[in-house]
Amino acid sequence: MAYLQMHGITKLYPASGVLANDAVDLSVEENEIHAVIGENGAGKSTLMKLLYGLEQPDAGEIHFRGKHVAIRDPLAANRLGIGMVHQHFKLVPDFTVAENVVLGMEPRKQGLFIDRQSAVKDVTKVIEEHGFSIDPKQKAKDLTVGQMQQVEIVKMLYRNAELLILDEPTSVLTEQEIESLFATLGNLLSRGKTIILITHKLDEVTHMSHRVTVMRGGKVVAVRNTSDVDKRELSRLMVGKDILLQVNRGPTTYGDTVLEMKEISIRCRGQERPLLDRIDLQVRSGELVGIAGVGGNGLAEIEDVIGGLRGATQGSMFLNGVDVTSFSSEQLREAGLAYVPADRLHRGASLPSTVRENCIVTKHHDFLRAGVLQRRDVREFTRHLIDQFSIAASEGMPAGNLSGGNIQKMILARELSGQSNFILFSEPTWGLDIASSQFVYEKMLELRERGAGVLLISSNLDEILGLADTILVLYRGRVVGRLENTDTLSKEIIGEYMLGLRDDSHGPHETNQTEVRRG
Amino acid sequence: MAKQRVAKLLSTATGLILTIAISFAIVILLILVLSDEPGRAIYFFFIGPFTKAYYLGNMLNQSIGLMFTGLGIAVAFKSSTFNLGGEGQAYSGALVATVILLALPNMPGIVGGPAALIGAVVIGAFVAGLSGFFKMRWGTDQLISSFLVSSAVILIVNYFVTGPLDDPTNSMLTTARIAEQYQLLLIFKPSKLDISIFFAVATAIGTYFFMQRSHWGYEMRMCGINREFSKYAGINVGKYLLVPMAISGGFHGLAGGITVMGTHYRCLKGVTAGLGWNGIAVALIAKNNPLAVIPAALFFAYLDAGAKAAMLHADVTFELAKIAQGVIFFLVTAQALYGLFDSKKKRKKVAR
Known part of the structure; x- marks a missing residue:
């Protein structure tokens, strides 16, 4: 043995x-x-x-x-x-x-x-x-x-x-x-x-x-x-090779740029390799851009920068033409950001709070009259979202009682209710069953058809390949591949970019790579 | 939903009542062992506060300050900010209210009184707000900074009370007496119970609605439950390290001002001693629910009054009274805390 x-x-x-x-x-x-x-x-x-x-x-x-x-x-x-x-x-x-x-x-x-x-x-x-x-x-x-x-x-x-x-x-x-x-x-x-x-x-x-x-x-x-x-x-x-994803991605026309990153970097003191290395990124209206990569290569950092939860140490970011580089999460929300986070149980939802309180959190200002939350309006709004997204929940229930798929639906309902023209999705189907994933995919494509710019950050290649118009691959904080999603593009090719076997960029900023030898 | 809520409330209440019953049983046992006249001691300990209008009124009067400080702590804790500086905040409120009233000896009560209370609120809010500001700016631990700032403030107030503001005609360490028109109306003579008890109850109800229904209350609660979620959703989380602290301090300052205007009419040395710490106890029993602060403060005052009555009328010593109080208090808070941890555990389970 x-x-x-x-x-x-x-x-x-x-x-x-x-x-x-x-x-x-x-x-x-x-x-x-x-x-x-x-x-x-x-x-x-x-x-x-x-x-x-x-x-x-x-x-x-x-x-x-x-x-x-x-x-x-x-x-x-x-x-x-x-x-x-x-x-x-x-x-x-x-x-x-x-x-x-x-x-x-x-x-x-x-x-x-x-x-x-x-x-x-x-x-x-x-x-x-x-x-x-x-x-x-x-x-x-x-x-x-x-x-x-x-x-x-x-x-x-x-x-x-x-x-x-x-x-x-x-x-x-x-x-x-x-x-x-x-x-x-x-x-x-x-x-x-x-x-x-x-x-x-x-x-x-x-x-x-x-x-x-x-x-x-x-x-x-x-x-x-x-x-x-x-x-x-x-x-x-x-x-793997088996593609389970069944989506109908129709043709689209691109409009104005809704989100743009220019040379965004995050460097930490005492660390040689930046977490993000001069990221250039553009999302146009009607476009679904996918960012692929293995975890730990900068996906989470991009999410944090766009969401305003972490500042970039370099570079600039524009949302609908407005320079939002130094905006707080509060200002970003006001500027029209909608965003479905990867960590849906902690960041995306407050589990002990009611579904109602979760649904209004990004726009509770709209429910105020003389500084007081109008309960009837809140209730109506929440019920409307529950119906519209067929969430298996009631409005007064703590969000923690919902299943993972329904929590994600609740977050989607909230983020999409604002009619933003840019929406960020980070690992939106992680841990979800097929039916819930399918639901998320349909919503994303709906947004794209409506003319919103969608950014999908995902380590799931199937969904990137099935949904995105343009694909960026991150490896060690750098964009190593910028690919049009055509019929010739395969999972294998993206996989090779993801694992650092292909690299179209000009190498890391500080080139101090040494050949790794067998120990 | 309403049904669920009632059921939850009922189960909380039965749990609490059971704990109180058990703790009372332990206290009775203690008295049986340690007292030579246990019947009398037990009678005065539990029934004493209700035997005379004087005791009853004083008990109610004592609950007023506790309601305010309890509310202050409940608001802070609900927002996950921590205020251990209640003692200093209440004491500074008492001093500032006194100073304002002494400076305006001839104003009508309806003008000077509110002015004094506003001053008390502002100073309390400032003292507590400092810790909030430190936290916001440098990430200083609020538990420690609020306690340290408060300890320093107590010494400063002591200096004023025993030094420049000391009343030479009075043998006590105290400031001069505030003018007649500022002394709050007594409503249950001969006890010291004054009209501000209605104000305290109204404030508790108002705070409840503020936390549940207002814009700030909602944002504060969300920050208290999950700061990352709040930040993600675009709530200014930095602000809510400061605001709940300032509100909490304001309540403490108010407690100090009311204590002066309603009970002592002067700022004695240590006039508010105990109000800050006991406010934490009250908030814990109330599980940070502003409405529950009312009965919690009454309960706390009742225990204290019972201990006093038993000391006065039976052979219960100061130590025994304090131990008995301690036992009850220990069990009741433990039960309240247990509920807190319990719900956290459940939350964790779901989160996984």
Whole structure:
């Protein structure tokens, strides 16, 4: 039997009705680097959460080193020798490296006091053994991102982890740091460790891993030896071929530009790579522009900038010809912005509030008479929206009682009620069933026919290809492809742009790419 | 919908009544153990406030200030802003009202009185608003800044009361007495209950409608429930770090001013002590519902009056009275808080 064997793992999230893992099998051999790849929402993170004890599977078994194990929580996973390095680091900024590493299993003096000296000594030993370049006495807040990641790995090694799970380890690293991470992984491998690498970056898979498991839609679609596949095949496996989407996209004529971004960038202090890198974007009336990309490549940032929830550090933005670059969300709404956010349960709706209160939030000013909300008008308006969008709800119900699809319908109803001529949709069908998705698609196309400009941000290629007139592909915060949606355009081509295999732009702003070598 | 609401209200009320019953039982047990004349002690503890018009009136009078401070806290908490500086805000309101009234000894009451109360509201709003402004500008924690600012303000007010404004003809640490025409009409003599109780009740009802029906109230509530949602929808969330704090401070200042004009007629040192903290307690019992603040304040005042009566008429010591009060209060707030966390948990479940 394999070193790690996960068999028939099934996980359903009842609240959203998403079947995140559907009878998944994963088998990892001892002392290999095993990549698990897939698009966002493919279920790879869920699978790892189940392995690390952060969540419990609804069905399925885990065998580790020949034994059937039940992993109730991360501590149990640690005891078994399974360690996980999360995408977002969990360090205490004011603690030193050594203190962070021993946190939770500190060496004691007289059973009561923390023995700092032996903590430093033990941690130094782990650091030296594995050839890391961090100082155990340095404070975590003074470390670079790459060093923080090293601390996280050391933390797991200190807990005697034999199997290390790395969740998207390169997403926050610079090229040099990635190279050094790969060297570290090679080193760990030579010391007999086993590594599971979760990623959606094909370079890493082909450079580092021995075997690869490809997931899509909560299922395992392929397991391959890395030496037997190339990136193109992997990308085809990841995005899949079956198009479920059935929409009728009629011809359209473009009018004036409704939304325009010029050289919009977001740079964060201390990070080399900008989150958005000189984005030029234009949405004309009657046009449906799709922005495709894998999560983490700038989709969420574009949403935030347009919605006024995050300022760009550079560039300018125009809505109907008005310079809205420095507008607050309030001013943007006044300027006619309508927007369906990706995070519909937190940003798009207030679940404890009633459907009524949710429906009027963007335009409650219209219901005032002498500063008092006119309840009859509010009720009528809400009922009208409920009828018009056939939302399965009553107006006084808390929004949290609605199903995911109906919450999205409620948000759509609200955002479309203002007759805006520009509407932003971000991941509008994520987690929705087919009927609800279809409803959303029809609404988007209706808007386009009405002559509104529609911007669709989505990591779902089917919907981008099925709906958009113009397609922009984001990779690492840059627009790497600007494509007309013609019959010759295929998912495979967009997929290659999304995964960085094609790039029509002139490279990143600061060109300091180093060739990534096998560690 | 109305049916659901009534059912919810009923279940909340039964829960609360049950908790109160249990806490009363514990207090009775305590008194049985610790008192030599438990029958008398229990009688005065629970029935005492109703035995004499004087006690009853004073109990009602005490609830007035609590209603105002309770409302102040309820408004702040409903908007997810946090005001721990009620003590200083109320005290500064008392001082400013007194100063205005002492400066206008010959005005008609109908002019000077409102002027004093407006002054009290403004100073309270300013003191609390500072914390709101800090939060808006620099993200300072409101719990801490409001508490610290208030602690400093208390010392400043103490300085004025015991220093430049001290009345040399009076042996107490206090300012001079305000003129006759400013002293609020007593309506239940010989007790100190004054006419402002109607004002307090009306204010609570008004606040309820303000929060539920007005434009500001709606935006404040939405910000309180989900700030990101509010920002997304185009509500000026920065403003609502400041506005609820200022309103909250205004209520506290008003409590201070009314305490001076209705009960003490002068600004004694520490005249409003306890009003700020107890306002938090009242708001917690009321679950931040402005209407529920009325019974919550009455309940709080009742407990206090009972403890006083039991001390006066039975062998209940100050300590026992305070412990008994503490037990009841602890259980009732815990029940109120439990409801709060409960609904949060439910919310989380749905969100997942």
